[in-house]
Amino acid sequence: MNITVERAAFLAALQRAHRAVERRNTIPILANVLLRAEGGRLTLIATDLDIEIEDSLPAECAAEGEATLPAQTLLDIVRKLPEGVQIKLEVSTDNGTATLRAGRSRFALNWLPASEFPSLGRLEDGVAFDIPGHALADALARVKFAISTEETRYYLNGIYLHRDPQVADRLRLVATDGHRLSLASLTVEGLPEFPGVIVPRKAVDELERLAQAADKAPLALLLSPVKLAATLGKARFTTKLIDGTFPDYGRVIPLGNAHVATLQAEELLSAVDRVGTVASERGRAVKFTFGAGKLVLDVINAEGGGSASEEVDIAYAADDIIIGFNGKYVVDLLNATAKTGPIEIALADPGSPTILRRPEASDALCVLMPMRVS
Structure with a gap:
């Protein structure tokens, strides 16, 4: 040569x-x-x-x-x-x-x-479709923070990619670690039927890079039950898929959360980050008290780290609710999905899953499990 x-x-x-x-x-x-x-x-x-x-x-x-x-x-x-x-x-x-x-x-x-030199083998047969690069990159970024790192539940170590059973041209991406769940959807014209697949974490990062490089150009995807290939011009990325069954995530998305608070994402992100400074590394618990016109955030570190409290203006007209969340999970969620602008927090009661979403958004939502706070 x-x-x-x-x-x-x-x-x-x-x-x-x-x-x-x-x-x-x-x-x-x-x-x-x-x-x-x-x-x-x-x-x-x-x-x-x-x-x-x-x-x-x-x-x-x-x-x-x-x-x-x-x-x-x-x-x-x-x-x-x-x-x-x-x-x-x-x-x-x-x-x-x-x-x-x-x-x-x-x-x-x-x-x-x-x-x-070993080869994964070129994927030739499978379900093929084109997807706008920037749309896929955005969806992957909004979902991947919730991928589990727990090796025993290997089937949660990636993003579940599947066709929306209710909307034929809608592709869904879901990730969860059991404490939080993130879902994003995007429209793909002519999306064919295919069995849901789980794309592993490392592959998600590389697929996101390739999708970012595509920007508004289409990224060509080819899916089989065991592999995924993405092609952009002369660049090609191939990955093995996780051999496992993703859980029925629809069962953990609450449907009756009628207590809705609306606030600015940047204000909540900054406030949770500040009060979380004194939280213990082990718990990172932040108490959220929802009341008329305001949300009070409290952290008490019983291990000697002190305490902190801060108020955030909200639009809320339902009954007062006190609920606890892992502050780091809230920060991660907002950084990935909604750093600025209005967001909604839909609650049921202190012991039930909570939904965070953009107002009127039908293409994305996050579910956060509560934790006990004193």
């Missing part, structure tokens, strides 16, 4: 592919990136056996071929080269080294044969 590539394009592709490389692994070749030169392009592929990232860029191919090189070392070298330089990469089968030249710099790297 003997190629010449432009440094900026090579660096961008390396940075994307490198995200699939695990720093610690027991299989040496997984620390490498596969480079394949053919047809006037250089294709890069990296994998950790759960996700696979593929990208390509134009290249002058004096000799086609493929090999794998250490991903981190190659990325560090290209990052430190001067902007605008042309990079020449030649892989020799005689001495087992790859030579990289740029300007007056020269590097020799050991390589491993491409035949040893």
Whole structure:
């Protein structure tokens, strides 16, 4: 293999592919990136056996071929080269080294044969549809904070992606850790029927990046029961899916929360963050007292951290309700879904799940479980 590539394009592709490389692994070749030169392009592929990232860029191919090189070392070298330089990469089968030249710099790297590089396999058959990149990125960002990190309930370690059973062209994304739940929906014209799938956390982050890069352009998704592939131009991302059954989340979304308070998200976010300063790390409990025209937030740290109280103006005309929430969960929820503008908090009683949502919003909501407060 003997190629010449432009440094900026090579660096961008390396940075994307490198995200699939695990720093610690027991299989040496997984620390490498596969480079394949053919047809006037250089294709890069990296994998950790759960996700696979593929990208390509134009290249002058004096000799086609493929090999794998250490991903981190190659990325560090290209990052430190001067902007605008042309990079020449030649892989020799005689001495087992790859030579990289740029300007007056020269590097020799050991390589491993491409035949040893594992592959997730290209997903060819499945349900295919296009989705606006910016809409998917926004929905993923609003939901992923609620993904569980508890390994024993592995089926909650991702986002449940499925078609709304009531609305044919609506795609739903749901995540929950048992203490909080976030749901977001978006319209996808011509959305086909497919069985719900669970996209793992690491894959969610990469899918969000690709969707952000797409912006208003469509992102092509291909789904099978075991894999998901997303394609944007020459960039392709493939992931294994979580093999499990997502719980019936509809059973935990309350329907009769008639006590509704309306307030400004930024005021609630700042107030909860302030009073939470004295909360204990173990409990982080904040007492919410809803009354006519105001919400009182109280924190008492029995372990010696002190106490705090703050009032927030609200529109509320129902019976007074005192309920406790984990302050960190409230902050995380608001940061992900509603940093500013009006929000509604719909309550039933101190022991029942509470709904937080934008007024009149039909495409998203969050459910928060209460906790005991003294």
